[in-house]
Amino acid sequence: MPGKWFEDLEVGQVIHHDKGRTITEADNVLFCALTMNDQPLHLDAEYAKTTQFGQRVVNGLLTLSLSVGMSVGDLTAGTLVANLGYYDVEHTKPVFHGDTIRVRSEVVSKRPTSKPGQGLVEIRHVVTKQDGTEVLTYKRRALLRTKAGGSGGAAP
Numbered sequence: 463m464p465g466k467w468f469e470d471l472e473v474g475q476v477i478h479h480d481k482g483r484t485i486t487e488a489d490n491v492l493f494c495a496l497t498m499n500d501q502p503l504h505l506d507a508e509y510a511k512t513t514q515f516g517q518r519v520v521n522g523l524l525t526l527s528l529s530v531g532m533s534v535g536d537l538t539a540g541t542l543v544a545n546l547g548y549y550d551v552e553h554t555k556p557v558f559h560g561d562t563i564r565v566r567s568e569v570v571s572k573r574p575t576s577k578p579g580q581g582l583v584e585i586r587h588v589v590t591k592q593d594g595t596e597v598l599t600y601k602r603r604a605l606l607r608t609k610a611g612g613s614g615g616a617a618p
Contacts, residue, residue, distance in 0.1 A: 465534070465541035468572065468581030468606040475569045481532045484562040485520050493524040520557040525598050529565045529589045537567060543580050543605035551600040555591075562592045570601065579611015 494504050502509040503519050510518040526548070557563065570584040583606055589598035 464536070465539035466537055466606070467541050468574075468583065468608045471569045471572055471583055471606075473569050473571060477533075477536050477567045479532050479536050479565045479567065481535070482562050482564045483528055483532060485524065485528070485557060485559065487518075487559045490518070490520045490524060490559060493521050493527075497521075497523065499523075515556055515558075517558055520559065520561070522553045522557075522598070525553070525557050525563060525589060526551065526600065528563065529587055529598060530602070532563075532565045533567050533585075533587060537585070538604060538606065541607045543607055546582075546603040546605060548600055548602050551598070553598055555595050555597045557591060557597050561597075563589050563597065564591075565589050574608075575605065579608050580605050581608055582606075 490504060494500065499521060501521070503513060503515075504521050505518065507518055510516070530548075566588050568586045568588075570586050572581060572583045574581050583604050584601060585604065586601050587599065588596060590596050
């Protein structure tokens, strides 16, 4: 199982996820269509030229979604019970078509819960693009299985 059990994570631990992802125009357009987001800043090249960015900006929720997915294999694959929340989300710089993002995660806190076989972990994710610019930060609370708890019907 590639994911980490509750016991495998330590406060202060930093995980650099190996996967990078270049975000294409097609990715952005499809994501906007799937989420019914018709914001011209994401889709209209002529409109976007008139903004401070001078070009279309990748939908921030696509960047967030990709970064969560890029962390799954190293963190929660097969050990996740549930994601409980995403908070302190900050889009610090724009992402454009052709940018490649990478993610690192830091364990902020952890504690056992009252439910047998589960522990609560808080993780801070930092997303950067190819030149090292930080483009997104956020925290996530997740319930993870413990080694002693077994599978117990938990989500993969």
